Amino acid sequence: MRRGDDFTAHIAGLAGNAAPFAVIGIHLSFAEGALMKAAVLTFPGSNCDRDLAVAFAQAGAEVHRVWHKDMNLPDDVDIVAIPGGFSFGDYLRCGAIAAQSPIGAAVRAHALRGGYVLGICNGFQVLTEMGLLPGALMRNAGLKFICKTLELQVATTDSAFTSGYSKDQRIMVPVAHHDGSYTADPQTLARLQTEDRIAFTYSANPNGSAAAIAGILSENRRVLGMMPHPERAFEASHGGTDGAVLFRTLTGALALA
Numbered sequence: 001m002r003r004g005d006d007f008t009a010h011i012a013g014l015a016g017n018a019a020p021f022a023v024i025g026i027h028l029s030f031a032e033g034a035l036m037k038a039a040v041l042t043f044p045g046s047n048c049d050r051d052l053a054v055a056f057a058q059a060g061a062e063v064h065r066v067w068h069k070d071m072n073l074p075d076d077v078d079i080v081a082i083p084g085g086f087s088f089g090d091y092l093r094c095g096a097i098a099a100q101s102p103i104g105a106a107v108r109a110h111a112l113r114g115g116y117v118l119g120i121c122n123g124f125q126v127l128t129e130m131g132l133l134p135g136a137l138m139r140n141a142g143l144k145f146i147c148k149t150l151e152l153q154v155a156t157t158d159s160a161f162t163s164g165y166s167k168d169q170r171i172m173v174p175v176a177h178h179d180g181s182y183t184a185d186p187q188t189l190a191r192l193q194t195e196d197r198i199a200f201t202y203s204a205n206p207n208g209s210a211a212a213i214a215g216i217l218s219e220n221r222r223v224l225g226m227m228p229h230p231e232r233a234f235e236a237s238h239g240g241t242d243g244a245v246l247f248r249t250l251t252g253a254l255a256l257a
Contacts, residue, residue: 082123095125135184141208164249
């Protein structure tokens with residue numbers, strides 16, 4: 001059984017007859033029709049891929065699971081989502097091996113033709129290794145794994161990812177990383193600031209990130225990498241719902257595109 005089929009069977013089993021989902025083939029969507037098509041990647045060591053798929057589905061998207069050895073993305077996909085975890089055990093550098101996976105070429109092509117990409121935690125690390133976002137994620141200051149909910153500040157609302165928030169809004173989103181210290185040369189940092197491409201910052205810098213950066217955007221503002229996990233702040237049962245805004249805003253924006 002492929003990972004996508006396994007995910008479908010799992011959700012169908014959890015959902016039962018009263019669930020608000022329709023499960024067809026290897027994808028999951030709301031019963032009234034999907035607003036956009038999302039592809040969620042899975043690598044060996046990914047541990048947030050199902051959480052991410054469920055968040056997109058609950059926001060109204062048609063979700064397809066894509067294995068790292070696949071060569072192609074689903075037809076007409078709107079957004080590719082790269083989840084958190086420890087792809088390939090974080091060997092060499094976090095995200096370095098995943099960036100060279102067979103699916104990587106399709107992800108790069110999707111981004112270069114203007115497609116949307118979201119990388120969360122390890123996914124952010126993969127995006128920097130792919131060269132789709134500048135800079136690098138280094139070992140946390142203090143050399144400790146950080147796992148807790150932190151306050152973020154929304155630094156820009158000028159993107160499909162962040163337009164549902166207010167500028168400078170404070171939101172609570174969990175983090176879980178050991179290599180989350182964003183690092184870039186002074187020229188890159190200045191450019192990110194000048195071009196309004198810093199998406200989120202930490203209210204209290206937990207890991208030594210330059211300029212307290214928690215997430216950044218690409219030049220065309222269609223690729224977002226962030227270390228915090230909005231998919232873990234989607235439902236009240238998670239302890240907060242601030243992350244749901246990102247997914248619902250994104251789903252609505254791409255439906256109108």
